Amino acid sequence: MGLPTGPDTDTFPFVKAKWFTDIVNQKREVRVIVIHTMEAPEKDKTAENVANFFQGLPSTKKASAHLCIDNNSIIQCVLDNDVAFAAPGANHNGIHLELAGFAAQSSADWSDVYSKALLENAANAAAQYCLKYDLPRKHLSNDELEAGDEGIVGHVQVTEVFKKSTHTDPGKHFPWTTFIARVEHFYQKRKNDLGLP
Ligand SMILES: [Zn+2]
Numbered sequence: 087m088g089l090p091t092g093p094d095t096d097t098f099p100f101v102k103a104k105w106f107t108d109i110v111n112q113k114r115e116v117r118v119i120v121i122h123t124m125e126a127p128e129k130d131k132t133a134e135n136v137a138n139f140f141q142g143l144p145s146t147k148k149a150s151a152h153l154c155i156d157n158n159s160i161i162q163c164v165l166d167n168d169v170a171f172a173a174p175g176a177n178h179n180g181i182h183l184e185l186a187g188f189a190a191q192s193s194a195d196w197s198d199v200y201s202k203a204l205l206e207n208a209a210n211a212a213a214q215y216c217l218k219y220d221l222p223r224k225h226l227s228n229d230e231l232e233a234g235d236e237g238i239v240g241h242v243q244v245t246e247v248f249k250k251s252t253h254t255d256p257g258k259h260f261p262w263t264t265f266i267a268r269v270e271h272f273y274q275k276r277k278n279d280l281g282l283p
Pocket of ligand 1: 121122123172173241255
C-alpha cells in the first residue's frame, strides 16, 4: 500500500502552484488524504480563484494543495507525485484536497445545496486516490494517524498530532460519516466502471 499501483487519476484543468516539491525520479508513497477548507466563500469560481491564489503567492507565503474543489469544478494545482505545502507533518506522504467554504460552518451549512455538490466532487476525487494508492476509505483517529495508518483525515488532526501548524479546518461539523460513505460509493463505482475485481 502507498505506492501508486492503481489506475491513474482523472485529468483536471491544471493551474500550477508556485510552491511544491518535485520528487525527482521517484514514485511518491501516499498514505493519507487530507481534507481542508479554503476559508473562502462558497461561489461558483472559488476553486479557480484559490488555484490562481496558489499560483501567485509571494516567496514569503508558501502554500499549496493538490486539488481545489468547489460545487462545479476541480482544479489541480500540484501533480499527484509532487509534495504540496499544505499541512506540515503530512506533506511528504499526503494528498491534499482544498474544499470551498469555512471551518466554522455548522452542520446545516454543510448540508446546503452548494455543500452537497461540493462534497460529491470531493468524495469522488478522494475515491480516485484511494484506488490509485490502495488506501482504505476510512476516517482515521488521531491515534491511527500518529501510528502511521492509512486513510483520510482533516487538517486539524495533522495539527493535533504533529503540532507544526495551528489550522483547525475542515472544522468540527464536517460531515465525516456521510463523506466517507460517499467516498466508498465512488470507489466501488470506479472499480465497477473499470471492471476491476
Ligand atoms: Zn488546511
